[in-house]
Amino acid sequence: MVGLSLPDREDSPEVLLEELRLLLASLGIESVGSVMQRRDKPDPACLIGRGKAEDVRLFCLARGARYVVVDERLSPIQKSNLEKLTGATVWDRPFVIMKIFERRAVTAEARLQVELALTRYEIPHLKGLGLQMSRTGAGIGTRGPGETEFERHRRRLERRVREITRKLENVRRQRRLVRDRRRKRGIPTISLVGYTNSGKSTLLRTLSGDVSILAEDRLFSTLDTSVRRIVLPGGGAVLFSDTVGFIRNLPPALVAAFRATLEEVREAELLLMLLDASDPEAMATYEVIVDTLTDIGCEAIPRILVLNKLDAVSPEDAESLALWLRAKGEDVAGVSALHGEGLRELLKSVERMLASRNEWFTRPASFDALTFPER
Numbered sequence: 001m002v003g004l005s006l007p008d009r010e011d012s013p014e015v016l017l018e019e020l021r022l023l024l025a026s027l028g029i030e031s032v033g034s035v036m037q038r039r040d041k042p043d044p045a046c047l048i049g050r051g052k053a054e055d056v057r058l059f060c061l062a063r064g065a066r067y068v069v070v071d072e073r074l075s076p077i078q079k080s081n082l083e084k085l086t087g088a089t090v091w092d093r094p095f096v097i098m099k100i101f102e103r104r105a106v107t108a109e110a111r112l113q114v115e116l117a118l119t120r121y122e123i124p125h126l127k128g129l130g131l132q133m134s135r136t137g138a139g140i141g142t143r144g145p146g147e148t149e150f151e152r153h154r155r156r157l158e159r160r161v162r163e164i165t166r167k168l169e170n171v172r173r174q175r176r177l178v179r180d181r182r183r184k185r186g187i188p189t190i191s192l193v194g195y196t197n198s199g200k201s202t203l204l205r206t207l208s209g210d211v212s213i214l215a216e217d218r219l220f221s222t223l224d225t226s227v228r229r230i231v232l233p234g235g236g237a238v239l240f241s242d243t244v245g246f247i248r249n250l251p252p253a254l255v256a257a258f259r260a261t262l263e264e265v266r267e268a269e270l271l272l273m274l275l276d277a278s279d280p281e282a283m284a285t286y287e288v289i290v291d292t293l294t295d296i297g298c299e300a301i302p303r304i305l306v307l308n309k310l311d312a313v314s315p316e317d318a319e320s321l322a323l324w325l326r327a328k329g330e331d332v333a334g335v336s337a338l339h340g341e342g343l344r345e346l347l348k349s350v351e352r353m354l355a356s357r358n359e360w361f362t363r364p365a366s367f368d369a370l371t372f373p374e375r
């Protein structure tokens with residue numbers, strides 16, 4: 001793993017590299033070590049300095065490493081230069097995240113979205129490659145065989161991008177219809193958002209009692225939206241929707257490709273924003289979630305900050321984190337999604353928030369109250 005330490009960064013490079021190690025582990029790739037370089041800005045030609053690249057080459061030789069994974073976004077030129085200098089296959093962080101998404105995508109929709117992101121990512125990288133091919137292949141006044149092959153491949157990819165975009169357009173239309181139907185029936189939707197591994201699926205699993213919802217200790221378990229009907233303590237029914245999590249430096253190609261999924265979030269009446277209280281970097285993680293919500297146009301939706309995994313931290317740490325979050329203007333509810341603690345209070349807050357904006361919600365109860373597993 002190769003990390004850069006840049007002066008204007010908020011996140012420490014160690015934290016980022018540790019996260020990269022987890023990301024790689026979830027692809028089944030073991031990391032044998034990391035090399036870090038402190039720079040004022042990235043080198044335009046190969047990201048790190050040439051001397052450092054030579055260190056990386058020797059490091060790979062000594063450790064038998066086959067991949068060099070850079071914790072940054074690489075331009076096609078930087079990638080191909082680094083491959084030449086290190087003799088290893090070079091990946092960058094967006095590519096790693098996309099690879100995980102590719103592996104986890106189950107539904108046709110998620111698969112299409114991932115393929116779109118990967119194809120869009122591949123096209124500019126292909127251009128770098130194409131230049132080399134045409135240089136070796138082309139003579140004066142001729143079109144080299146390399147160039148034609150490259151052109152053909154590029155055209156194929158561009159055709160595929162158009163095809164997928166069209167299919168996803170249909171998905172978005174269908175989703176819109178479903179949402180309109182829900183809205184007519186007056187059922188509010190509440191979206192669970194937050195960092196990957198913060199416990200969104202666990203919360204939905206405990207609330208709905210549906211054990212078929214996948215919740216695991218790994219990054220990006222969930223890529224598809226799943227919706228469950230939940231009855232609030234006062235008797236009103238709402239829909240909770242669980243979806244893909246966020247991460248630091250989420251590749252823009254993925255955000256764009258997952259538009260259909262993220263639009264579900266944008267249409268929600270209320271957000272439950274989960275934060276893992278046991279994350280030592282919880283404050284920095286909070287900022288990442290807020291920035292991502294702003295990126296996808298959801299910063300104005302009313303929200304409750306759900307401070308999760310309270311069973312895994314000391315009450316003092318939890319309290320000081322909650323104080324910090326309240327000072328940021330957040331409405332904080334502490335829970336343990338895993339053990340079902342604090343959920344009744346959380347649902348009451350949900351009820352209060354909805355009632356203050358939604359007439360429908362103050363209608364008399366017509367469902368049985370929900371019971372929670374208490375520890």
Ligand SMILES: Nc1nc2c(ncn2[C@@H]2O[C@H](COP(=O)(O)OP(=O)(O)OP(=O)(O)O)[C@@H](O)[C@H]2O)c(=O)[nH]1
Nearest residue numbers: 197198199200201202216217220221222245337338
């Ligand atoms: N100790 C503790 N662990 C929890 C709690 N909630 C969730 N976890 C654990 O955290 C891990 C991740 O939980 P998930 O529910 O899969 O997290 P997620 O936010 O859905 O993650 P992605 O789908 O990957 O974005 C699992 O191992 C859960 O058991 C909690 O309240 N306490």
Ligand SMILES: [Mg+2]
Nearest residue numbers: 200201221222
């Ligand atoms: Mg999940």
